[in-house]
Amino acid sequence: xxxxxxxxxxxxxxxxxxxxxxxxxxxxxxxxxxxxxxxxxxxxxxxxxxxxxxxxxxxxxxxxxxxxxxxxxxxxxxxxxxxxxxxxxxxxxxxxxxxxxxxxxxxxxxxx
Amino acid sequence: xxxxxxxxxxxxxxxxxxxxxxxxxxxxxxxxxxxxxxxxxxxxxxxxxxxxxxxxxxxxxxxxxxxxxxxxxxxxxxxxxxxxxxxxxxxxxxxxxxxxxxxxxxxxxxxx
Numbered sequence: 001x002x003x004x005x006x007x008x009x010x011x012x013x014x015x016x017x018x019x020x021x022x023x024x025x026x027x028x029x030x031x032x033x034x035x036x037x038x039x040x041x042x043x044x045x046x047x048x049x050x051x052x053x054x055x056x057x058x059x060x061x062x063x064x065x066x067x068x069x070x071x072x073x074x075x076x077x078x079x080x081x082x083x084x085x086x087x088x089x090x091x092x093x094x095x096x097x098x099x100x101x102x103x104x105x106x107x108x109x110x111x112x
Numbered sequence: 113x114x115x116x117x118x119x120x121x122x123x124x125x126x127x128x129x130x131x132x133x134x135x136x137x138x139x140x141x142x143x144x145x146x147x148x149x150x151x152x153x154x155x156x157x158x159x160x161x162x163x164x165x166x167x168x169x170x171x172x173x174x175x176x177x178x179x180x181x182x183x184x185x186x187x188x189x190x191x192x193x194x195x196x197x198x199x200x201x202x203x204x205x206x207x208x209x210x211x212x213x214x215x216x217x218x219x220x221x222x223x224x
Contacts, residue, residue, distance in 0.1 A: 056209035100158030
């Protein structure tokens with residue numbers, strides 16, 4: 001069964017550095033998403049992406065964050081000037097229109 | 113209700129017991145209600161997508177109902193097995209951009 005893959009599984013970065021989290025969505029899906037879960041808290045929506053543009057973003061998704069689909073397969077989340085509070089599990093998901101979202105295993109981001 | 117809320121937060125049952133949990137969600141601007149099963153160290157796996165008031169869906173021993181007018185959904189597990197142990201997440205879709213608002217999850221532990 002096709003699946004969403006995320007790399008790396010764990011990223012440790014110094015505060016202030018930039019990180020890029022990578023995702024390969026399921027190949028025939030057109031809708032892409034990023035979510036995050038801070039330890040002990042709910043899974044939070046960050047951004048949805050369709051037709052090469054952001055369709056909705058949350059209040060969390062400020063100028064520090066950006067997403068890109070650099071080629072036909074990858075979907076990336078870039079976090080600039082990382083802060084301690086950016087430490088979380090980041091999940092990528094993809095879907096067909098109005099269908100369940102398929103999640104990757106997540107990238108655990110630790111900011112030191 | 114402004115948020116998606118789930119209860120109980122955790123549940124411990126014996127193998128063979130039937131159990132159910134609740135998801136409450138905003139009934140305004142409702143598009144769909146998603147249920148996911150999330151095992152430790154794995155990615156959330158879609159169980160159901162429910163859209164219509166009165167919807168009932170079933171997958172093996174797991175079933176779910178939906179009341180969009182009052183804003184709640186129940187998930188039932190009949191004859192719980194140890195492999196049902198997981199966190200069950202519900203999420204409300206309130207726009208056509210795919211943005212899911214998650215509850216905090218119900219963690220089920222089934223003892224053999």
